[in-house]
Protein backbone atom coordinates (compact mmCIF):
# COMPACT_ATOMS: atom_id res chain seq x y z
CA UNK A 1 0.00 0.00 0.00
CA UNK A 2 2.70 2.44 1.09
CA UNK A 3 4.90 1.73 -1.96
CA UNK A 4 2.02 2.48 -4.35
CA UNK A 5 1.49 5.87 -2.78
CA UNK A 6 5.23 6.62 -2.98
CA UNK A 7 5.51 5.85 -6.69
CA UNK A 8 2.78 8.31 -7.66
CA UNK A 9 4.97 11.48 -7.51
CA UNK A 10 7.75 9.71 -9.47
CA UNK A 11 5.33 8.91 -12.30
CA UNK A 12 4.10 12.50 -12.30
CA UNK A 13 7.64 13.89 -12.49
CA UNK A 14 8.56 11.59 -15.36
CA UNK A 15 5.50 12.67 -17.33
CA UNK A 16 6.61 16.28 -16.82
CA UNK A 17 10.03 15.49 -18.28
CA UNK A 18 8.37 13.69 -21.21
CA UNK A 19 6.07 16.67 -21.84
CA UNK A 20 9.11 18.94 -21.93
CA UNK A 21 10.79 16.69 -24.52
CA UNK A 22 7.65 16.72 -26.67
CA UNK A 23 7.63 20.53 -26.51
CA UNK A 24 11.30 20.60 -27.56
CA UNK A 25 10.46 18.49 -30.61
CA UNK A 26 7.52 20.63 -31.69
CA UNK A 27 9.71 23.76 -31.42
CA UNK A 28 11.82 22.30 -34.21
CA UNK A 29 9.04 22.10 -36.81
CA UNK A 30 8.79 24.64 -39.64
CA UNK A 31 8.19 28.19 -38.54
CA UNK A 32 7.06 30.08 -41.64
CA UNK A 33 5.30 33.47 -41.65
CA UNK A 34 1.65 33.24 -40.60
CA UNK A 35 0.33 35.98 -42.89
CA UNK A 36 -2.50 33.97 -44.44
CA UNK A 37 -0.48 33.12 -47.55
CA UNK A 38 0.92 29.67 -48.36
CA UNK A 39 4.55 29.34 -47.27
CA UNK A 40 6.39 26.16 -48.20
CA UNK A 41 9.26 25.14 -45.93
CA UNK A 42 12.46 23.79 -47.50
CA UNK A 43 15.62 23.19 -45.47
CA UNK A 44 15.90 26.18 -43.11
CA UNK A 45 13.88 28.58 -45.27
CA UNK A 46 10.27 29.27 -46.33
CA UNK A 47 9.00 30.07 -49.83
CA UNK A 48 5.83 31.71 -51.04
CA UNK A 49 4.96 31.18 -54.71
CA UNK A 50 2.84 34.20 -55.72
CA UNK A 51 -0.11 32.95 -57.78
CA UNK A 52 -3.86 33.06 -58.19
CA UNK A 53 -5.69 36.12 -56.81
CA UNK A 54 -2.43 37.79 -55.80
CA UNK A 55 -1.06 37.57 -59.32
CA UNK A 56 -3.85 39.10 -61.44
CA UNK A 57 -1.76 41.52 -63.53
CA UNK A 58 1.03 38.97 -64.12
CA UNK A 59 3.35 41.37 -65.98
CA UNK A 60 5.44 43.64 -63.82
CA UNK A 61 8.82 45.32 -63.76
CA UNK A 62 11.23 43.77 -61.30
CA UNK A 63 10.44 46.45 -58.71
CA UNK A 64 6.67 45.83 -58.97
CA UNK A 65 7.29 42.11 -58.72
CA UNK A 66 9.44 42.64 -55.64
CA UNK A 67 6.66 44.63 -53.98
CA UNK A 68 4.41 41.54 -54.20
CA UNK A 69 6.61 39.97 -51.53
CA UNK A 70 5.24 42.51 -49.03
CA UNK A 71 8.55 43.13 -47.29
CA UNK A 72 10.04 39.66 -47.78
CA UNK A 73 12.93 39.14 -50.19
CA UNK A 74 12.48 37.74 -53.69
CA UNK A 75 13.91 34.27 -54.32
CA UNK A 76 17.61 33.66 -53.74
CA UNK A 77 19.14 30.36 -54.86
CA UNK A 78 22.30 29.35 -53.00
CA UNK A 79 22.62 25.70 -54.02
CA UNK A 80 21.68 23.11 -56.64
CA UNK A 81 19.25 21.57 -54.09
CA UNK A 82 17.45 24.88 -53.70
CA UNK A 83 17.37 25.33 -57.51
CA UNK A 84 15.81 21.84 -57.81
CA UNK A 85 13.26 22.64 -55.10
CA UNK A 86 11.98 25.59 -57.18
CA UNK A 87 11.79 23.45 -60.35
CA UNK A 88 9.95 20.68 -58.51
CA UNK A 89 7.45 22.89 -56.69
CA UNK A 90 6.58 25.23 -59.59
CA UNK A 91 4.21 22.79 -61.39
CA UNK A 92 2.04 22.78 -58.24
CA UNK A 93 1.23 26.48 -58.71
CA UNK A 94 1.95 27.32 -62.35
CA UNK A 95 1.17 25.61 -65.64
CA UNK A 96 4.13 25.17 -67.99
CA UNK A 97 7.35 27.17 -67.90
CA UNK A 98 7.48 30.32 -65.80
CA UNK A 99 10.49 32.60 -65.55
CA UNK A 100 10.94 33.36 -61.88
CA UNK A 101 12.60 36.61 -60.83
CA UNK A 102 15.76 36.05 -58.78
CA UNK A 103 16.48 38.51 -55.97
CA UNK A 104 19.84 39.68 -57.30
CA UNK A 105 21.10 43.01 -58.61
CA UNK A 106 24.16 44.40 -60.36
CA UNK A 107 26.53 45.86 -57.77
CA UNK A 108 28.88 48.48 -59.24
CA UNK A 109 31.23 48.10 -56.23
CA UNK A 110 32.08 44.50 -57.08
CA UNK A 111 31.28 44.89 -60.82
CA UNK A 112 29.02 41.84 -60.73
CA UNK A 113 25.76 40.39 -59.47
CA UNK A 114 24.91 40.21 -55.79
CA UNK A 115 21.94 38.83 -53.83
CA UNK A 116 19.66 41.14 -51.88
CA UNK A 117 20.72 40.72 -48.30
CA UNK A 118 24.34 41.20 -49.44
CA UNK A 119 25.37 37.55 -49.67
CA UNK A 120 27.81 36.80 -52.52
CA UNK A 121 26.63 34.82 -55.53
CA UNK A 122 28.46 31.52 -55.05
CA UNK A 123 26.13 29.17 -56.87
CA UNK A 124 25.03 30.04 -60.44
CA UNK A 125 23.19 28.06 -63.09
CA UNK A 126 23.50 30.24 -66.22
CA UNK A 127 22.04 28.87 -69.42
CA UNK A 128 24.59 28.38 -72.20
CA UNK A 129 24.66 31.60 -74.15
CA UNK A 130 27.34 32.46 -76.64
CA UNK A 131 25.81 35.82 -77.52
CA UNK A 132 27.00 38.59 -75.24
CA UNK A 133 24.05 40.26 -73.54
CA UNK A 134 23.37 43.80 -74.71
CA UNK A 135 21.81 44.79 -71.38
CA UNK A 136 23.26 47.72 -69.49
CA UNK A 137 24.82 46.32 -66.30
CA UNK A 138 22.48 48.39 -64.10
CA UNK A 139 19.45 47.10 -66.02
CA UNK A 140 20.47 43.47 -65.56
CA UNK A 141 18.05 41.25 -63.67
CA UNK A 142 17.99 37.47 -63.64
CA UNK A 143 15.18 34.96 -64.05
CA UNK A 144 15.14 31.22 -63.41
CA UNK A 145 13.33 29.06 -65.98
CA UNK A 146 11.06 26.86 -63.91
CA UNK A 147 11.20 23.99 -66.46
CA UNK A 148 14.99 23.70 -66.85
CA UNK A 149 16.24 25.56 -63.79
CA UNK A 150 18.59 27.60 -66.00
CA UNK A 151 19.17 31.30 -65.32
CA UNK A 152 18.90 34.09 -67.88
CA UNK A 153 19.83 37.79 -67.86
CA UNK A 154 16.80 39.98 -68.61
CA UNK A 155 15.93 43.66 -68.38
CA UNK A 156 14.73 44.79 -64.95
CA UNK A 157 12.34 47.37 -66.42
CA UNK A 158 10.67 45.39 -69.19
CA UNK A 159 7.16 44.33 -68.14
CA UNK A 160 7.33 40.65 -68.95
CA UNK A 161 5.20 37.83 -67.64
CA UNK A 162 7.44 36.45 -64.92
CA UNK A 163 6.69 34.49 -61.77
CA UNK A 164 7.41 35.76 -58.29
CA UNK A 165 8.67 33.63 -55.39
CA UNK A 166 9.25 35.22 -52.01
CA UNK A 167 11.63 33.77 -49.48
CA UNK A 168 12.53 34.16 -45.83
CA UNK A 169 14.52 32.32 -43.19
CA UNK A 170 12.55 30.16 -40.77
CA UNK A 171 12.04 31.97 -37.48
CA UNK A 172 12.63 28.80 -35.44
CA UNK A 173 16.16 28.44 -36.78
CA UNK A 174 17.09 31.97 -35.85
CA UNK A 175 15.94 31.92 -32.23
CA UNK A 176 16.42 28.24 -31.46
CA UNK A 177 20.14 28.23 -30.62
CA UNK A 178 20.13 29.92 -27.20
CA UNK A 179 16.83 28.58 -25.80
CA UNK A 180 17.77 25.08 -26.97
CA UNK A 181 20.86 25.08 -24.71
CA UNK A 182 18.73 26.41 -21.87
CA UNK A 183 16.01 23.81 -22.44
CA UNK A 184 18.54 20.96 -22.64
CA UNK A 185 19.97 22.12 -19.32
CA UNK A 186 16.43 22.19 -17.91
CA UNK A 187 15.74 18.67 -19.12
CA UNK A 188 19.02 17.38 -17.65
CA UNK A 189 18.29 19.16 -14.37
CA UNK A 190 14.79 17.67 -14.24
CA UNK A 191 16.17 14.19 -14.88
CA UNK A 192 18.74 14.64 -12.10
CA UNK A 193 16.01 16.01 -9.80
CA UNK A 194 13.70 13.09 -10.58
CA UNK A 195 16.51 10.60 -9.95
CA UNK A 196 17.36 12.32 -6.67
CA UNK A 197 13.75 12.37 -5.53
CA UNK A 198 13.30 8.73 -6.58
CA UNK A 199 16.39 7.81 -4.55
CA UNK A 200 15.02 9.63 -1.47
CA UNK A 201 11.62 7.98 -1.88
CA UNK A 202 13.28 4.59 -2.33
CA UNK A 203 15.41 5.18 0.75
CA UNK A 204 12.37 6.18 2.83
CA UNK A 205 10.51 3.16 1.51
CA UNK A 206 13.40 0.85 2.43
CA UNK A 207 13.68 2.47 5.83
CA UNK A 208 10.02 1.68 6.49
CA UNK A 209 10.45 -1.93 5.39
CA UNK A 210 13.65 -2.57 7.31
CA UNK A 211 12.95 0.12 9.89
CA UNK A 212 13.51 -2.18 12.82
CA UNK A 213 17.08 -3.13 11.75
CA UNK A 214 18.07 0.50 11.17
CA UNK A 215 16.54 1.54 14.46
CA UNK A 216 18.51 -1.15 16.35
CA UNK A 217 21.68 0.48 15.06
CA UNK A 218 20.52 3.82 16.39
CA UNK A 219 19.43 2.43 19.73
CA UNK A 220 22.55 3.45 21.70
CA UNK A 221 22.45 7.04 20.44
CA UNK A 222 20.40 9.69 22.20
CA UNK A 223 16.86 9.18 20.86
CA UNK A 224 15.50 11.69 18.33
CA UNK A 225 11.89 12.78 18.47
CA UNK A 226 11.49 11.81 14.81
CA UNK A 227 12.66 8.27 15.48
CA UNK A 228 10.26 7.98 18.36
CA UNK A 229 7.39 9.12 16.18
CA UNK A 230 8.41 6.65 13.44
CA UNK A 231 8.64 3.84 15.94
CA UNK A 232 5.18 4.55 17.26
CA UNK A 233 3.94 4.39 13.65
CA UNK A 234 5.67 1.05 13.20
CA UNK A 235 4.07 -0.28 16.35
CA UNK A 236 0.68 0.82 15.09
CA UNK A 237 1.34 -0.78 11.73
CA UNK A 238 2.40 -4.05 13.34
CA UNK A 239 -0.74 -4.03 15.43
CA UNK A 240 -3.01 -3.58 12.42
CA UNK A 241 -1.02 -6.19 10.44
CA UNK A 242 -1.37 -8.80 13.17
CA UNK A 243 -5.09 -8.21 13.43
CA UNK A 244 -6.80 -10.76 11.15
Ligand SMILES: *[C@@H]1O[C@H](CO)[C@@H](O)[C@H](O)[C@H]1NC(C)=O
Pocket residue numbers: 078119120122
Ligand atom coordinates in the same frame (compact mmCIF):
# COMPACT_ATOMS: atom_id res chain seq x y z
C1 LIG B 1 30.59 32.03 -50.63
O1 LIG B 1 31.98 31.96 -50.86
C2 LIG B 1 32.75 32.71 -49.94
C3 LIG B 1 34.19 32.67 -50.39
O2 LIG B 1 34.42 31.73 -51.38
C4 LIG B 1 32.55 32.12 -48.54
O3 LIG B 1 33.30 32.85 -47.60
C5 LIG B 1 31.08 32.18 -48.17
O4 LIG B 1 30.87 31.54 -46.93
C6 LIG B 1 30.24 31.52 -49.24
N1 LIG B 1 28.84 31.78 -48.94
C7 LIG B 1 27.89 30.84 -49.00
C8 LIG B 1 26.50 31.30 -48.68
O5 LIG B 1 28.12 29.69 -49.29
Ligand SMILES: *[C@@H]1O[C@H](CO)[C@@H](O)[C@H](O)[C@H]1NC(C)=O
Pocket residue numbers: 106112113126127128129133137140152153
Ligand atom coordinates in the same frame (compact mmCIF):
# COMPACT_ATOMS: atom_id res chain seq x y z
C1 LIG C 1 24.56 37.83 -66.79
O1 LIG C 1 25.03 39.07 -66.33
C2 LIG C 1 26.02 39.01 -65.31
C3 LIG C 1 26.36 40.43 -64.90
O2 LIG C 1 26.62 41.25 -66.00
C4 LIG C 1 27.25 38.25 -65.82
O3 LIG C 1 28.19 38.11 -64.78
C5 LIG C 1 26.82 36.88 -66.31
O4 LIG C 1 27.89 36.19 -66.87
C6 LIG C 1 25.72 37.02 -67.35
N1 LIG C 1 25.27 35.68 -67.72
C7 LIG C 1 25.09 35.31 -69.00
C8 LIG C 1 24.65 33.93 -69.24
O5 LIG C 1 25.30 36.08 -69.93
